[in-house]
Amino acid sequence: MAVIDATGRPPAAAAPAAPVRSRDPEAHPVPTGREEAWRFTPLRPLKPLIAGQEPDGKIDISVAAPEGVEVEFVDADDPRVGRVLTPVDRVAAFATVRAGGAVAVTVPGETELTEPIVAALRGEGGVCYSHLVVEVGPFARATVVLDHTGTAKYAGNVEVHVGHGASVTFVSLQDWDDDAVHAGAHAFSVGRDAKLRATHLTLGGHLVRINPTVDYRGPGGDAELAGLFFTDAGQHQEHRLLVTHLERNCRSRVTYKGALQGADAHSVWIGDVLIGADAVGTDTYEINRNLVLTDGARADSVPNLEILTGEVAGAGHASATGRFDDEVLFYLMARGIPAGEARRLVVRGFFGEVLDRIDVPALRDRVMAAVDAELSAVGA
Amino acid sequence: MSTLEIRNLHVSVETDGEGPREILRGVNLTVRKGETHAIMGPNGSGKSTLSYAIAGHPKYTVTEGSITLDGADVLAMGVDTRARAGIFLAMQYPVEVPGVSVSNFLRTSATAVRGEAPKLRLWVKEVKETMGFLEMDQAFAERGVNEGFSGGEKKRHEILQMMLLKPKIAILDETDSGLDVDALRVVSAGINAVRETGETGTLLITHYTRILRYVQPEFVHVMAGGKIVDEGGSELAATLEESGYDKYVKVGAGA
Numbered sequence: 264m265a266v267i268d269a270t271g272r273p274p275a276a277a278a279p280a281a282p283v284r285s286r287d288p289e290a291h292p293v294p295t296g297r298e299e300a301w302r303f304t305p306l307r308p309l310k311p312l313i314a315g316q317e318p319d320g321k322i323d324i325s326v327a328a329p330e331g332v333e334v335e336f337v338d339a340d341d342p343r344v345g346r347v348l349t350p351v352d353r354v355a356a357f358a359t360v361r362a363g364g365a366v367a368v369t370v371p372g373e374t375e376l377t378e379p380i381v382a383a384l385r386g387e388g389g390v391c392y393s394h395l396v397v398e399v400g401p402f403a404r405a406t407v408v409l410d411h412t413g414t415a416k417y418a419g420n421v422e423v424h425v426g427h428g429a430s431v432t433f434v435s436l437q438d439w440d441d442d443a444v445h446a447g448a449h450a451f452s453v454g455r456d457a458k459l460r461a462t463h464l465t466l467g468g469h470l471v472r473i474n475p476t477v478d479y480r481g482p483g484g485d486a487e488l489a490g491l492f493f494t495d496a497g498q499h500q501e502h503r504l505l506v507t508h509l510e511r512n513c514r515s516r517v518t519y520k521g522a523l524q525g526a527d528a529h530s531v532w533i534g535d536v537l538i539g540a541d542a543v544g545t546d547t548y549e550i551n552r553n554l555v556l557t558d559g560a561r562a563d564s565v566p567n568l569e570i571l572t573g574e575v576a577g578a579g580h581a582s583a584t585g586r587f588d589d590e591v592l593f594y595l596m597a598r599g600i601p602a603g604e605a606r607r608l609v610v611r612g613f614f615g616e617v618l619d620r621i622d623v624p625a626l627r628d629r630v631m632a633a634v635d636a637e638l639s640a641v642g643a
Numbered sequence: 644m645s646t647l648e649i650r651n652l653h654v655s656v657e658t659d660g661e662g663p664r665e666i667l668r669g670v671n672l673t674v675r676k677g678e679t680h681a682i683m684g685p686n687g688s689g690k691s692t693l694s695y696a697i698a699g700h701p702k703y704t705v706t707e708g709s710i711t712l713d714g715a716d717v718l719a720m721g722v723d724t725r726a727r728a729g730i731f732l733a734m735q736y737p738v739e740v741p742g743v744s745v746s747n748f749l750r751t752s753a754t755a756v757r758g759e760a761p762k763l764r765l766w767v768k769e770v771k772e773t774m775g776f777l778e779m780d781q782a783f784a785e786r787g788v789n790e791g792f793s794g795g796e797k798k799r800h801e802i803l804q805m806m807l808l809k810p811k812i813a814i815l816d817e818t819d820s821g822l823d824v825d826a827l828r829v830v831s832a833g834i835n836a837v838r839e840t841g842e843t844g845t846l847l848i849t850h851y852t853r854i855l856r857y858v859q860p861e862f863v864h865v866m867a868g869g870k871i872v873d874e875g876g877s878e879l880a881a882t883l884e885e886s887g888y889d890k891y892v893k894v895g896a897g898a
Binding site for chain 1: 698699700701721722723725726727731732734737738739740741742743747748751752755756787804808
C-alpha cells in the first residue's frame with residue numbers, strides 16, 4: 264500500500280500552555296478556533312454546547328448490568344463525580360453542570376463479570392447533557408459498552424476508574440444518525456498494576472469530538488487505547504487523546520485506524536503523550552493510520568510526545584495517511600474479484616488489527632456490517 | 644478449445660507530463676490451450692506492456708487492434724471479468740494487501756473465478772497439497788498477502804494461485820526474475836504441472852533463457868521496439884543465449 268508519511272510535521276515549538284482545569288464552565292475561555300485544541304474543529308455545530316444552553320432535548324440512557332453491579336443516579340457533588348475527570352474546556356464543564364448529576368455504575372472489588380455492562384444512550388433530538396461514572400473495584404474484571412444511537416446535540420462526560428489489579432475492557436460505539444453532534448470527554452484512570460483496554464468506534468454523526476484521557480494512579484498500569492473511524496462525506500470525526508505518564512513502569516499503546524470517503528469528510532487524530540520526570544520505565548507507543556478512499560476527504564493526524572525523563576523503556580509514535588492503492592485493486596481484480604468486493608477486502612484488512620480486538624462479538628459484527636454498508640453506499 | 648488471439652495490437656501508456664507514448668506497435672500472437680509460448684526481448688521492448696494489456700491494467704490504453712478469447716472480445720471486459728473468463732497474469736511485482744490473509748484471498752479469488760464457493764473440506768485439502776507441491780510452509784496461508792514476502796515467496800504465491808485457479812490462458816511476467824536455483828526449480832515444476840493438464844495455454848515472458856531449461860516452450864517469439872520481430876521453435880532460444888538481443892535492438896530502433 265502506498266503510504267505517505269505524515270510524521271514530517273514539525274513538532275509543536277514549545278509545550279502548549281497547560282489548559283485550565285476546572286469544573287466551573289465560566290473558568291474556561293470561549294474557544295475562537297485559533298487555539299491548538301480547537302483549530303481543527305468546526306465550532307458552529309458546537310455553539311449551543313459551548314454556550315451551555317439549557318437542555319431542550321433528551322438522551323435516553325438505559326444500563327443493562329449483570330448481577331452484582333450497582334447502577335444508581337447520584338448528585339453532582341457525590342465524591343465519585345470528578346474523581347477521574349477534571350474538565351479542560353467549557354463543553355465538558357457544562358456537561359456535568361447541566362446533567363444535574365451522574366449515572367454511577369459500580370463493580371465491587373474482586374467481582375469477575377462474564378457478561379458486559381451495556382449502556383445504551385439514545386439521542387431523542389435537541390440539546391442534552393449527561394455524566395457517567397464507572398468505578399471498577401480492586402481485582403475486579405469487567406467489560407463496559409457504551410452504545411450511542413439516534414440524534415442529539417450532546418455533551419457527554421464519562422469517567423472510568425480501574426481499581427488496582429483490576430482489568431477493564433471499555434468500548435464506546437458512536438453509531439449516531441447523520442445529524443448528531445457529540446462532544447465527549449472520556450477520562451480513564453488506571454490503578455496500580457491494573458489493565459485498561461479502551462476502544463472507540465466512530466461511524467456516524469455530523470460532528471463527533473471525543474477526548475479520551477488516561478492517567479495512572481500507581482505503578483505497573485497498562486492502558487491499550489484503540490480506535491476505528493469511518494468518516495463519510497460532510498462528517499467531522501475527531502479523536503484527541505492524552506496519555507499522561509507520571510507513575511513509574513506504566514505502559515500505554517494507542518492504535519487508531521480511520522477510513523475516509525466523500526467530499527469534505529474530515530478526520531482528526533491527535534495523540535499526545537506526556538512522560539513526567541518521575542515516570543521512569545515508561546513504555547509507550549502510539550500509531551494512527553488513515554486510508555483515504557476517495558478525493559475530497561481530509562485526514563489530519565498529529566502525534567506528539569513529550570518526555571521529561573531519560574529513563575524510558577520505550578517511547579515512539581507513527582502516523583501515516585495513504586490513498587486507496589489502485590495497484591492493489593488491480594491485483595485483486597486480476598484474480599476475478601469484483602471491484603466492490605475487493606475494496607471491502609482491503610478495508611476490512613486495514614481495520615483488522617482494531618476489529619479483531621473487539622471481544623464483544625455482536626458489536627464486532629455490527630461494526631463490520633456498518634463498514635460494509637458504508638463502502639457499498641459509494642459503490643465501486 | 645481455448646484460443647487467445649491478439650491481432651495488430653497497439654498500446655499506449657500515459658507518461659508523466661509527456662502525454663501518451665506508444666509502446667506496442669502492432670503485435671500479432673495466437674496462443675492455444677496446451678501450447679507454451681515464450682516471449683523474449685530486451686528491456687523496454689514491450690513484453691510487460693503486452694502482459695498488462697491482456698490483463699486490462701488501467702494504465703495501458705489499447706489504441707488499435709483486438710484481443711479475443713475463444714472469439715469473445717477481451718478488450719470489452721473489465722479486469723475481473725477477464726480473470727473470470729480464464730485469463731491469469733502472474734505478476735512480476737505482486738503488491739502487498741495488508742491484513743488480508745493468503746487463505747482468505749485464495750478462497751475469495753477461487754469463489755469468484757469458479758462461480759461458487761469451493762467446498763470447504765476439499766478446498767483445504769487442495770490448498771494444502773498444492774502448497775506442499777510448491778514446498779511452501781503451511782503457516783504461509785495465515786500471513787498477509789505478499790506482506791514481508793521474499794522475492795521467492797512472492798513468485799511461489801503467484802504460481803500457487805495459478806495452480807488453484809486453473810486458467811485457460813496463463814501469462815507469466817518475468818516469473819523467473821530474482822529467483823535462486825532452488826526456487827526456480829520449484830516454480831518451474833508448478834508451471835509444468837499446469838501445462839501437463841493440457842488445459843492451459845501458457846505465455847512465458849522472460850528476459851533470460853535460464854527458465855527455458857526447465858519450462859520448454861514450443862514457440863519462441865522475440866519482441867523489440869513494440870513488435871514481434873522474430874519467431875521460431877525452442878532452438879531460437881538457444882541462439883539468443885549465444886548471440887543476445889543486439890541485432891534485434893537495431894531492428895527495433897529502426898522501426
